[in-house]
Amino acid sequence: MPSMIEVAHLTRRYGRYVAVDDVSFRVEPGTVTGFLGPNGAGKSTCMRMITGLTPPTSGTATVLGRPYVALGNPGRHVGVLLDAAAQHAGRTGREILTLGAIMMGLDRHRVDEMLELVGLTGEESRRRLRNYSLGMRQRLGIAHALLGDPQVLILDEPANGLDPAGIRWMRSLLRGFADEGGTVLLSSHLLHEIEVVADDLVVIGRGRIVANGSKAQLMSAAGTTVRSADDARLATALEVGGFQAAPMNGGGIHTDAEPCVVGQLALQQQVALLELREAGTSGLEEMFLQLTAADAREGVAA
Structure with a gap:
């Protein structure tokens, strides 16, 4: 396929x-x-x-x-939602979905099914889009994306x-x-x-x-999280050993070394470990921030 x-x-x-x-x-x-x-x-x-x-x-x-x-x-x-505000502000939510159903050749009952699916009430569906909150616009946009099955x-x-x-x-x-x-x-x-x-x-x-x-592959590559009694000393030992060692917000270190390697280095340096685990989701976040650090600002490109 x-x-x-x-x-x-x-x-x-x-x-x-x-x-x-x-x-x-x-x-x-x-x-x-x-x-x-x-x-x-x-x-x-x-x-x-x-x-x-x-x-x-x-x-x-x-x-x-x-x-x-x-x-x-x-x-x-294909259902598409790229901009929830890109609808006629003077139309009601029901009108927008009904026009979509007509253009796709769908039964009008599909409109009621989608409104129910996304949690827009009958009263809300009769409001003009200009009176919708952003969250309501998003729900309407998802309903429109799903309209054609x-x-x-x-x-x-x-x-x-x-x-x-x-x-x-x-x-x-x-x-x-x-x-x-x-x-x-x-x-x-x-x-x-x-x-x-x-x-x-x-x-x-x-x-x-x-x-x-x-996600499993990226999380498994996310490294190790460690907190110790002397993070600075442990980080230096990791770097001397050829590993990355980045300080984490709130204390601790994120490193690409395996947990067993971190434990061995901590023992050699006589640094007490307070926490040692595979990074998992927190490591994925750290990796994401590191990979995109040069672009972590507004207004570069849409």
Whole structure:
């Protein structure tokens, strides 16, 4: 079976500035892939190229084996949410979904099903979009993306504006969609927002892929977390031994050395260990921050 989404050497230049630089990755059927990177790393530009809204300078992107623009009635195959505010502010939520259903050739009952699915009440669905909160716009955007019963979802920062209960609901919804055979590409600049739900991770910084693999692979490569009675002395011993040793917020060290190696060095240096474990999720976060540190600022690229 071909990849649901395949990106090959995708590049977008604006004059001399390179917003997306030779990006390649695949999103397989039945998975949630987290597309991670700081604000301005190039995630949105890449997703706009995948969905045909921004032409690439070079490279290709296909969905279900074809360019998005070549899909007949694309909403029946691919659900897209790139900007929850990109709807007519004077229309009601129900009107927006009804127009979508008409354009896709769907039964009007699908509108009621989607409103119920995303938790928008009948009264809320009759409000003008200008009176929606950001969280309500996100729910409406997810309803529109799911309207055509697609095989693939492409969502850009869908948790923006959702409260903690809403974020949990969204994760459950997307996990269920993937478990039933659907495929999700989910962008975020926050690791914890999608770490729970993602199967695979693609990390981008300054327009380039800096890490790509299964969540399990990246977490296993995340190293070791250690806290000791003398972190500075232990860090020096690790560095002399050829290992990286980065101080962590709140104390402790993150290192690429195996836990057994850290323990041996601590014994040699007679440094008492207070905590020693494989880094897991915290190490994944440290790795993410290190990989994208040069791009961790606003306003570089969309």
